[in-house]
Amino acid sequence: MTSHPVPSLEVSGLAYAYPDGTQALFGVDLVIGRGERVALLGPNGAGKTTLVMHLNGILTAGHGSVRVAGLDVRADTMKEIRRRVGLVFQDPDDQLFMPTVREDVAFGPANLGMRGAELDRRVRDALDRVGMLDAIDRPPHHLSFGQRRRVAVATVLAMEPEILVLDEPSSNLDPAARRELAEILRNLDVTVLMVTHDLPYALELCERSLILSGGVIAADGATRALLADADLLAAHRLELPYGFAVPAL
Numbered sequence: 345m346t347s348h349p350v351p352s353l354e355v356s357g358l359a360y361a362y363p364d365g366t367q368a369l370f371g372v373d374l375v376i377g378r379g380e381r382v383a384l385l386g387p388n389g390a391g392k393t394t395l396v397m398h399l400n401g402i403l404t405a406g407h408g409s410v411r412v413a414g415l416d417v418r419a420d421t422m423k424e425i426r427r428r429v430g431l432v433f434q435d436p437d438d439q440l441f442m443p444t445v446r447e448d449v450a451f452g453p454a455n456l457g458m459r460g461a462e463l464d465r466r467v468r469d470a471l472d473r474v475g476m477l478d479a480i481d482r483p484p485h486h487l488s489f490g491q492r493r494r495v496a497v498a499t500v501l502a503m504e505p506e507i508l509v510l511d512e513p514s515s516n517l518d519p520a521a522r523r524e525l526a527e528i529l530r531n532l533d534v535t536v537l538m539v540t541h542d543l544p545y546a547l548e549l550c551e552r553s554l555i556l557s558g559g560v561i562a563a564d565g566a567t568r569a570l571l572a573d574a575d576l577l578a579a580h581r582l583e584l585p586y587g588f589a590v591p592a593l
């Protein structure tokens with residue numbers, strides 16, 4: 345008998361309208377398997393943020409369902425869901441608010457009741473994975489933007505999430521910091537969903553991409569194939585940087 349491992353994420357028939365009546369999602373279906381790295385692409389206003397906010401219950405399904413590792417996102421599962429879905433915001437300063445890096449990274453696991461050597465191991469391990477262990481005793485606001493983004497990733501990794509969701513991870517990074525973060529993300533053994541307008545970054549990091557457009561999944565496939573389809577990109581206001589050539593299949 346073949347086994348069917350539970351996917352990290354299953355979204356089914358998800359529709360959502362904001363209280364003012366703006367319909368942002370019109371029936372989204374997607375499945376992301378454990379360990380996959382997937383880019384979520386789409387023009388401004390496509391519904392990407394609205395979808396992401398459903399993944400950890402900031403918004404709850406108007407219609408349809410969201411399951412993380414087989415667990416329905418609902419009011420009574422929210423605590424567990426927030427542990428399993430690690431959201432890295434676009435602005436690290438939305439995530440870092442303690443006097444030291446150590447305290448920021450310890451905050452989540454400590455909230456789960458972790459203490460002592462186990463907490464210390466979690467914090468060090470998470471910082472080591474993002475190459476920021478040396479900064480453990482520094483105030484986050486003394487770090488560069490790129491370093492703060494890495495610490496923000498560590499705060500989420502310290503929760504040992506099922507799925508890491510990143511909003512525009514390459515924004516405001518210089519080329520070296522961008523490349524270093526890509527190396528870090530590539531080496532993580534966690535499911536990754538990355539919202540990005542940076543198509544080369546999606547190509548570099550994610551074998552698979554989804555295009556969300558007008559509140560529906562307009563395409564789901566190999567990143568390389570999607571980005572090589574000029575008509576598809578144009579139809580959804582996606583543009584590769586000038587002169588960028590997608591490597592041949």
Ligand SMILES: Nc1ncnc2c1ncn2[C@@H]1O[C@H](COP(=O)(O)OP(=O)(O)OP(=O)(O)O)[C@@H](O)[C@H]1O
Pocket residue numbers: 362363364366367368386387388389390391392393394395
């Ligand atoms: N709080 C809100 N109230 C009403 N409508 C909203 C609200 N937030 C977003 N919307 C609308 O929902 C739709 C989807 O917006 P959303 O922010 O999810 O798009 P997005 O794909 O993340 O865009 P961007 O790439 O610009 O960040 C848009 O029409 C937007 O105007």
